[in-house]
Amino acid sequence: MIGVRGLAKWLTSNANIDIGFGQDVAAQFAAVFRQKRVVVASYCLLASVFWIVLSRTVFGRHVRAIGDNETAAEYVGLPIVRTKVWVYSLSGPHVRLRRRAVTPRKNHQGNPNAGVAYELDAIAAVVIGGTRLSGGKGSISGTLVGALIMGVLTNMLRLNNIDSNVEMMIKAVIIVLAVAVQNRRTSE
Numbered sequence: 001m002i003g004v005r006g007l008a009k010w011l012t013s014n015a016n017i018d019i020g021f022g023q024d025v026a027a028q029f030a031a032v033f034r035q036k037r038v039v040v041a042s043y044c045l046l047a048s049v050f051w052i053v054l055s056r057t058v059f060g061r062h063v064r065a066i067g068d069n070e071t072a073a074e075y076v077g078l079p080i081v082r083t084k085v086w087v088y089s090l091s092g093p094h095v096r097l098r099r100r101a102v103t104p105r106k107n108h109q110g111n112p113n114a115g116v117a118y119e120l121d122a123i124a125a126v127v128i129g130g131t132r133l134s135g136g137k138g139s140i141s142g143t144l145v146g147a148l149i150m151g152v153l154t155n156m157l158r159l160n161n162i163d164s165n166v167e168m169m170i171k172a173v174i175i176v177l178a179v180a181v182q183n184r185r186t187s188e
Contacts, residue, residue, distance in 0.1 A: 065078055
């Protein structure tokens with residue numbers, strides 16, 4: 001991740017790339033994909049598709065089994081490497097779609113520094129939604145709830161002009177607390 005981020009910054013000389021000004025294709029793309037209803041609809045559609053994949057397919061059962069206990073899944077004979085390759089391959093287009101949804105909203109610019117610390121938000125949303133970092137438990141609906149909670153929290157902090165560094169620290173504390181609560185529930 002750090003290497004790809006560095007490559008993006010190097011290729012762009014740390015410059016913003018303007019999109020969506022004028023009447024070109026990028027402007028039309030930005031006009032459509034910055035609308036909240038398009039962003040929310042695509043988010044809900046992807047969540048529904050991945051819920052179906054994880055809960056109703058053999059592939060989804062393999063993913064859950066590997067996430068729960070990779071060693072046991074290997075002993076059972078599940079295709080560990082192939083399943084992991086597919087998981088990462090499916091996540092790539094999802095990230096690309098998300099990036100295309102975010103870029104037009106941010107001042108019509110592609111910024112090589114945009115998205116820094118978004119991985120912290122993703123981890124926090126997933127953990128708050130009930131997914132164990134050690135694997136074995138998690139759900140799409142829980143992740144959606146976690147994402148909504150993180151969105152509301154981020155909005156509250158930014159509306160109150162909380163420094164972005166303090167915001168990251170608060171989110172880190174939330175992740176640690178959520179993991180501590182999960183560990184306490186697991187030990188009981």
